[in-house]
Amino acid sequence: MKIYNTLTRKNEEFKALLDKAVTFYSCGPTVYDHQTIGNLRTYVLYDTLRRVLEAEGLEVKHVMNITDVGHLTSDGDEGEDKLEKGAKSSGKTVWEVAGENTEEFKRNLEQLNVSLPRLAKATDFIEQQIAMVQTLLDKGFAYQTDQAIYFDVSKLDSYGRLTGQKLTDKEVGARAEVVVDENKRHPQDFALWFFLVGRFANHEMNWASPWGQGFPGWHLECSAIVHSTLGDPIDIHSGAVDLIGTHHTNEMAQTEAAYGNSLANYWVHGEHLLVDGRRMGKSLGNFYTIKDVTDKGYEPLSLRLLYLQAHYRTQLNFTWRALSAAEAHLKNLQAWADLKFQSHLGHKNRAADVYGWALDKIKVELNNDLNTPQALSELSKLVALAEHEGVDTQKLQPFLEQIDRLFGLRLAGRQDIGEVAKSLIAQRESARLTKDWVKADQLRRQLSDQGIEINDTEHGPIWSRSARQRPGE
Structure with missing residues (x-):
C-alpha cells in the first residue's frame, strides 16, 4: 500500500512499526457547535484509510481526540476560547455545550457509517498535559510569563520540518497581532498553559x-x-490540510522536545470541501450540516459517496446538484445490490470469477494512495456488466460484504421486499406473458404506489426501489 506522506512530500510504501498492527491518531472536532459537512469529509477520510488498512490484514488501533477546552477562535494564541464563546451564545455551560455537541458528532458519524474510533476528550487528559508541560519546562523548551507558559520554538532546530518552512521565514511572515503577550520571546512561540488572568480571568474550565x-x-x-494511549512514534497521524502549518507543526515540536521521539512516521492530510466554489466555513456563513442534507431528503450515505468520488488530496466543490448526482449513483448501486434477492437472475457470468477480478482491481486503486474515484469506477464497470450479462446472485452477497468493508455504503445489509410485493410482481409477469396489458399496467401502478419500480428484461422482470421524493419536489 502506498500513501502520500506530507512529511516527505511523496507517495511512500506504507510500512507499519509492527508487522500486523497499526497505530493511528487523527485530529477530531472542537465541540463548540455543529459539525459542517466540510468537517465530516475529513472523518470519512480517516474511516476509509482504516478500512483499507484492515483489508490488508492489519489490526488498526485508532484514537481520535475531542477538543472540549483550549481551542481559541484562531489557530494561534489570540481570540476567545471557542467553547466559552459557544456557551455564551447558547446560554448553556461549557460542559453542556461540549457534551451535547459530542453526542451529535457521534450521531453524524453513525449516519455516515464511520466506525467509531476510541474517542479521547482533552478534559480527560489534563493530568497528562500538565506532566508534559513540566517535562518541557525541565528540559528548557518552555518558559513562563504572567499570562501563560509558552513553548520556545527557537530551542528546537527541527521546528517547522513538516511544512519545510524555516523559522526565519516564519519571522518575516509573522503578523504583529499574533503576539498577544508582550513577554513572548518569538511570535511563533505557542501557549502550553494559560493562566486565569486578563481575557481568561473568568474562564469557566480551569x-x-x-x-x-x-x-x-x-x-x-x-x-x-x-x-x-498509543506511545510515540505512531504509524499515522491524520487531519485536514489547514492543520499542517500550525497545529500539527506544534504537536510535532512538543513531542520531539519532550520525549526525544518523532510523533508519527506518516502524516496524511485531507483537502477542503468548497461550497459553490468557495471554502466552506462557519465564519463565512456558507456552511451546511448533515441535518441540512437530510432535511432536503437526501440519504447521508449519498454524502459519503460524494466524498469518495473525489480524491482526498483534491478540493471537492459541494453543490446540491453534485449531491443529487451522487444520490443517483448510490441508488444505482443499491438497485444492483438488490439483485441478490432476485433468484430468477441467478446464472453465472461469462467470466469465471468476475467478482474476484473486480475486487482485485478495486484494491489496487485503493492501495494507491486511497484512489477512491478510480476504485468506484472499477465498481461501476462491474455494475454495468450485470446489465448485459446478468448476475451471479449466489456470489453477489459475499462480494457486497467485501465492498462494504472498503467503501462503507451499507449495500450488503439491504432487506428484501415483502411477500405481497413479490406476489404482485409474479401476477404482473403472468399477465404480461398472456398479453393482458391492462392488468399488467394496473399491477405496475400498484407496485409503484408501494415504492417499487419494474424493469422488464430478457432475463425476466427486475424490481428496484423508487427514489424518495425530496421536500419541495
Whole structure:
C-alpha cells in the first residue's frame, strides 16, 4: 500500500512499526457547535484509510481526540476560547455545550457509517498535559510569563520540518497581532498553559497546576493523548490540510522536545470541501450540516459517496446538484445490490470469477494512495456488466460484504421486499406473458404506489426501489 506522506512530500510504501498492527491518531472536532459537512469529509477520510488498512490484514488501533477546552477562535494564541464563546451564545455551560455537541458528532458519524474510533476528550487528559508541560519546562523548551507558559520554538532546530518552512521565514511572515503577550520571546512561540488572568480571568474550565489555576493550550492535548494511549512514534497521524502549518507543526515540536521521539512516521492530510466554489466555513456563513442534507431528503450515505468520488488530496466543490448526482449513483448501486434477492437472475457470468477480478482491481486503486474515484469506477464497470450479462446472485452477497468493508455504503445489509410485493410482481409477469396489458399496467401502478419500480428484461422482470421524493419536489 502506498500513501502520500506530507512529511516527505511523496507517495511512500506504507510500512507499519509492527508487522500486523497499526497505530493511528487523527485530529477530531472542537465541540463548540455543529459539525459542517466540510468537517465530516475529513472523518470519512480517516474511516476509509482504516478500512483499507484492515483489508490488508492489519489490526488498526485508532484514537481520535475531542477538543472540549483550549481551542481559541484562531489557530494561534489570540481570540476567545471557542467553547466559552459557544456557551455564551447558547446560554448553556461549557460542559453542556461540549457534551451535547459530542453526542451529535457521534450521531453524524453513525449516519455516515464511520466506525467509531476510541474517542479521547482533552478534559480527560489534563493530568497528562500538565506532566508534559513540566517535562518541557525541565528540559528548557518552555518558559513562563504572567499570562501563560509558552513553548520556545527557537530551542528546537527541527521546528517547522513538516511544512519545510524555516523559522526565519516564519519571522518575516509573522503578523504583529499574533503576539498577544508582550513577554513572548518569538511570535511563533505557542501557549502550553494559560493562566486565569486578563481575557481568561473568568474562564469557566480551569484546573489546578504547579504554576497556578489555568487550562491547556489547544496543541498540547494531541501530543499528550498520543503519548498516553498509543506511545510515540505512531504509524499515522491524520487531519485536514489547514492543520499542517500550525497545529500539527506544534504537536510535532512538543513531542520531539519532550520525549526525544518523532510523533508519527506518516502524516496524511485531507483537502477542503468548497461550497459553490468557495471554502466552506462557519465564519463565512456558507456552511451546511448533515441535518441540512437530510432535511432536503437526501440519504447521508449519498454524502459519503460524494466524498469518495473525489480524491482526498483534491478540493471537492459541494453543490446540491453534485449531491443529487451522487444520490443517483448510490441508488444505482443499491438497485444492483438488490439483485441478490432476485433468484430468477441467478446464472453465472461469462467470466469465471468476475467478482474476484473486480475486487482485485478495486484494491489496487485503493492501495494507491486511497484512489477512491478510480476504485468506484472499477465498481461501476462491474455494475454495468450485470446489465448485459446478468448476475451471479449466489456470489453477489459475499462480494457486497467485501465492498462494504472498503467503501462503507451499507449495500450488503439491504432487506428484501415483502411477500405481497413479490406476489404482485409474479401476477404482473403472468399477465404480461398472456398479453393482458391492462392488468399488467394496473399491477405496475400498484407496485409503484408501494415504492417499487419494474424493469422488464430478457432475463425476466427486475424490481428496484423508487427514489424518495425530496421536500419541495
